[in-house]
Amino acid sequence: MNIGDAAAATGLPAKTIRFYEEIGLVEPARRGNGYRDFSDADVARLGFVARARGLGFSVEDCRALLSLWSDKARASADVKRLAAERLEEIDRKIRELEGLRATLAHLVETCHGDGRPDCPILDELSG
Amino acid sequence: MNIGDAAAATGLPAKTIRFYEEIGLVEPARRGNGYRDFSDADVARLGFVARARGLGFSVEDCRALLSLWSDKARASADVKRLAAERLEEIDRKIRELEGLRATLAHLVETCHGDGRPDCPILDELSG
DNA sequence: GCTTGACCTTCCAGTTTCTGGAAGCCCTAT
DNA sequence: ATAGGGCTTCCAGAAACTGGAAGGTCAAGC
Numbered sequence: 001m002n003i004g005d006a007a008a009a010t011g012l013p014a015k016t017i018r019f020y021e022e023i024g025l026v027e028p029a030r031r032g033n034g035y036r037d038f039s040d041a042d043v044a045r046l047g048f049v050a051r052a053r054g055l056g057f058s059v060e061d062c063r064a065l066l067s068l069w070s071d072k073a074r075a076s077a078d079v080k081r082l083a084a085e086r087l088e089e090i091d092r093k094i095r096e097l098e099g100l101r102a103t104l105a106h107l108v109e110t111c112h113g114d115g116r117p118d119c120p121i122l123d124e125l126s127g
Numbered sequence: 128m129n130i131g132d133a134a135a136a137t138g139l140p141a142k143t144i145r146f147y148e149e150i151g152l153v154e155p156a157r158r159g160n161g162y163r164d165f166s167d168a169d170v171a172r173l174g175f176v177a178r179a180r181g182l183g184f185s186v187e188d189c190r191a192l193l194s195l196w197s198d199k200a201r202a203s204a205d206v207k208r209l210a211a212e213r214l215e216e217i218d219r220k221i222r223e224l225e226g227l228r229a230t231l232a233h234l235v236e237t238c239h240g241d242g243r244p245d246c247p248i249l250d251e252l253s254g
Numbered sequence: 255g256c257t258t259g260a261c262c263t264t265c266c267a268g269t270t271t272c273t274g275g276a277a278g279c280c281c282t283a284t
Numbered sequence: 285a286t287a288g289g290g291c292t293t294c295c296a297g298a299a300a301c302t303g304g305a306a307g308g309t310c311a312a313g314c
Contacts, residue, residue: 003291004289004291015274016271016273019272023271033279033280033292034279034280034291034293035291044253044254047254048252048253051251052252053271055230056224058270058271065249068249069249071244072244073244075241075243075244076238076240076241076242076243076249077241079246080246081240083238086231087228087231087235090227090228091228093224094221094224094225097224098221100183100217101214103182104182108210108211108214112203113203113204114203114204115202115204116202117198117200117202118203119201119203121203121207122192122196122206124178125175125179125182125196126171127171127174127178129261130261130262131260131261140301141261141262143300145264146300146302160308160309160310161262161264161308161309162261162309163262180300185300
């Protein structure tokens with residue numbers, strides 16, 4: 001199938017699919033006219049990447065997951081490790097954002113937010 | 128003071144300070160030898176930016192905040208709006224990450240993670 | 255006076271993950 | 285034959301730095 005069909009099937013923009021080919025995540029065949037020709041397996045790979053990216057895995061993680069995916073002798077421990085690392089990352093990020101949220105929420109609450117120049121938010125940022 | 132001193136005073140890497148000058152967040156004077164010469168006011172601006180960035184404001188937000196900061200006739204409402212927008216962004220991001228976290232945590236839990244190839248994480252990503 | 259080493263300068267490239275746009279070929283329908 | 289939509293490549297930009305190379309400057313020590 002053409003890139004447009006692959007895009008429709010995976011929900012990925014055609015531009016993104018070309019980019020994924022460029023970095024070697026997928027290697028579609030080429031027709032005589034130069035058009036990419038995506039097999040069902042190619043589309044499955046793209047869908048896999050789309051879902052993994054949606055879970056926040058980096059492109060490099062996706063590359064590793066793809067290689068585990070196609071490795072019939074893989075150990076599930078390897079996959080689990082990648083997922084667990086990603087989970088830790090997410091937890092770290094959530095904690096960080098919650099810290100920021102608390103500080104910022106406090107500042108927003110204490111700022112009267114009217115036409116006067118007096119502002120606790122700027123005061124805080126002034127150090 | 129030299130860039131190294133400004134870096135030490137603000138906690139920002141010298142590279143980052145040069146970058147901030149390049150994009151116009153600060154305009155240090157120059158000495159005869161070409162070295163940047165940071166005034167106390169320059170250092171205060173850099174510190175302001177460092178703290179705002181630490182709260183997750185974008186560089187463009189910082190530019191706007193700096194201009195409000197130096198505007199003695201500003202309305203605190205303008206500052207509050209920027210901070211409130213940022214707060215919403217943070218909330219959105221936290222919700223998104225918590226969704227990912229739930230999915231991923233479930234997958235990690237259900238994967239036995241041993242030497243066998245069978246793996247619910249890859250199954251899920253396969254669609 | 256000269257060397258050494260730390261510190262400063264500019265400029266270019268790379269990071270990450272795409273996204274937009276331009277110039278131009280291909281295919282199908284009218 | 286022409287119009288349109290889809291396809292191709294290549295270049296540039298976004299965000300916010302970061303690393304490195306090549307080279308100028310300064311203060312201290314011998």
